[in-house]
Each structure stands twice: as C-alpha cells, then as structure tokens.
Amino acid sequence: MKRLFLIFLLFSALAVGASEILAANAPDTMEERVKPCIVCHGPEDKKGRDAYYPRIAGKPQGYLFNQLRNFRDGRRLYRPMAVLLEGLPDQYLWEMAMYFASLKQAFPPPEPMKAPPAEIELARKLVTQGDPARNIPACVDCHGKALMGTTPFIPGLLGLPRIYIMAQFGNWQHGGLIRGQTPDCMSEIAKKLTANEANIIAAWLAAQPVSEALLKREGPAPKLSDELARRCASIVLHSGQPQSQ
Template sequence: MIHFRFLPSSWRCLALPLLLLAVAGATASSAATPPMQLPDTIAQRAAACIACHGREGASTDGGYFPRLSGKPAGYLFNQLQSFRDGRRFNADMTRMVQHLSDDYLRELAAYFAGLDLPYPRVPADSDASAAMLARGRALVFEGDAQRGIPACTQCHGQALTGVQPGIPGLLGLPRLYLSSQLGAWLTHDRRAPAPDCMAEVGRKLSTADINAVTSWLALQPVPADSHAVAALPGPLPQPCSAMPR
C-alpha cells in the first residue's frame, strides 16, 4: 500500500491520479470478463428438482419425496401436467411448472424416465404387526373382491415395477410418501383426468387398508430388473386415463 505522507511533495500530486487510473483499469478488466456460462441442457434445467427429489431424481429411503428416475415418461408427464393444471396440489411444484408448456413438461419427463440409477436400500424393519403386513400383502396380490378393490398387481404389474406408458412402480418408495398419496385419493386431494381409476379405488380404502398396504410395500426389495413392463398380461380391471386405449 502506498502511504502518501512518505512520498516527496513533488510526487504527491501525481500519486492520486495514477492510483485512480489503476483502479479504473482493474474495474474495466473485470467488466470485460464475461460471466460464467452454464450449459443450456435439459440436465442443467432439471437440476432444480434435485433439491427435493435427490440426486438426479433418485430419492433416499428416509425421505418424503418420490423417486423420479426411471419412472414411465407418460406417468411423469401426467403428474407434471396435473400439478400445473390443479389436479394435484403442492405449492413448490405448482410454482415451478405453472408457466411451462406441454412440450417442456414432456422433455422433463423424458429426461427423468431415461435415468437408470440404483435404488436405496430397503428398511431392515418395521413397526407394523405381522397381521398388518399379511393384510397388506393380501390386498397387493389379491385385492378385496367383496368391496370392489382390485389387486395392486392388476394395474401396477406382477412385479409392482409399473407398466408403460403411464402406470408407476410401487417399490423403492418411502412409506410416508405412499401412505400420503393413497390418503390423498381417499380425500379427493389428488385427482387425475377421467376416467380416474385411482380415485375409484381410493374411495374404497380405509385408513387401516392404507397403513397395511404401504407398510408391506415399503419393506419389499426392488427386483434386479426394476423397469416398467411393456404391457399387462390382461386388461385393466377398470378404465383408466393413465393407460389410454
């Protein structure tokens, strides 16, 4: 640092102008340097989703937020569209997608559907009783014919990994998330375009049914082939907008 009091008096009149010129030169040089440019890719634009859904859309086993990686693109698009159009409700999601076009939502859905990341480990234990877990397994594989409840496998596939193009898998998801979403169908807080098959099923589920099903699902390992199957072996038990005919 220059101390003016140590300069000869003949230099002091020149020191301040020179210092001002140096500062001005440094400022001009800084202004001339272009700011860092982020790549304009769908991966970069989708980075905002990671804050809640985890690294590249692969959620952890302890979180509330669902996994996005590897879900059928049609399903992901339908959910993004529902958040935008008011059929699903989450303040953060609505704010993020409210001004996005269908084409942009399809691009986001295709990006996450194309990711193939490992699933989190399955929880080692549960506070659910053996009777509750047995009830959950029965609903998953057999349903309840007397109450008009189809088995989960009739729509989500025998391996429960989902069906292309619009039905999601049910494994590798946090129990809290599963129970909250089934509860949302029951209370009409979550909807889908007509025919809304899950709304029909959800209205027939009791709180005990939801706790049993989600407790059993949360303990199941994800199979080695976790991809959604191309088609079901038979017709859906009821019409569903997720699988247009």
C-alpha cells in the same frame, strides 16, 4: 494525484475484465435446465417443512409428464410447482420428464415391517390378489407383476418410503390427489380400503427389497394391458396418448 487516478482506472479495468471472464454461459444441457427441480427432488426423498418431496429419478416418463401437466394446469395443487411451470409448453415438459425417467434410480434400503404375521399375509394378499368380493383390484394388475411400474404411465411401488405411500393414500381418500378427474381410479380404490389396510399395504410395499436384477433391466417396463388402460381413463386415453384436460 494523477497517479492515484491512474491506479484507480487500472483497478476498475481489471475488475471489469475479471467479471467478464467469470460470466460464462451456462452449459447447454437438460441437467442444467432442470436445476430448479433438484432443489427439492434430489437423489433422495426429502421431507420439507410443508410437504414431502419424492425422488422423481427413474419414474416412467408418461407418469412424470402427466404430473407436470397436472401441476401446471391446476389439477394437482401445489403452488411452488404451479408457478414454476407456468407457461411452459407440453413439449418442454415432455423432455424434462424424459430426462428424469432416464436417470438411474438409487433406492433406499427396505424398511422391515413390524406387524403380526396375519396382517403381513393380508397385505401380501391385497397387493398380489386384491379383494374381488369388494371389487378391489390387485396392485400388481396395473403396477406390474414386479411392482416396478408399467409403461407408459404407471409408477413403480417399490423403493418408496412407507410414509410417502401412506400420504398418497391419505390424499386419495380425501377427495383425490388430482382434482376434477373422473374416473380417478386410485381415489376409488383407496376409498374402499380401511385405514388399517392402507397402512399395512404401505408398510408391506416399503419392506420389499428392490431386486438388483430389475435395476439392471434393459429396455422398458412391461406394458399396461389395454383393458386396464381403458378402465383407468384418467391415466391414458383410448388412443394410448397421454391424458389431456
């Protein structure tokens, strides 16, 4: 009996020892700290049951920072994001945005555009020249000549799946992706487009290859022009600082 008790003691001592060895500290890195994000925002775009989770790696830091704040403060509505970010200060969100912006982005292959040549040409024209008669600016005006985004806040448009871009257009046409922001540039622009125009722009953008040269580019993307930054005050303040409420 006594021996049995001793064996039991020994066993429990071992068990305690084992769990103490295994309970090591988590690594002191940003990668470890953003683990909650990558359940959805992995290296690839993901379709979930309730929403589409885009890749966020390589997007401009200012753009990601703004979106994090919009989710946290209820201007962009998605409950899991809002609750996850509750109580996190701007400084920490800024660092998270910096981390994701610094990751090298892997792009999906282009999706060939199946459409009559006239439509392909119309899409190309809207993207590169806009439609001045209807006061629709060209995508390249803000998103950069290469359509790969401009610093500090405008995201790139290439390497995104067609359905993701279409979903964004849908959101903008129905009341805006970001609530309570005036002016909301993309909402205004999207509302001027017909449903077909929005669709073919999405298809055209998704069909463009992301040039290897751009991926290897060192240094930041080109800067958004001051004039456009002023016009689109929902994205940047006059001071060039990120938006506040």
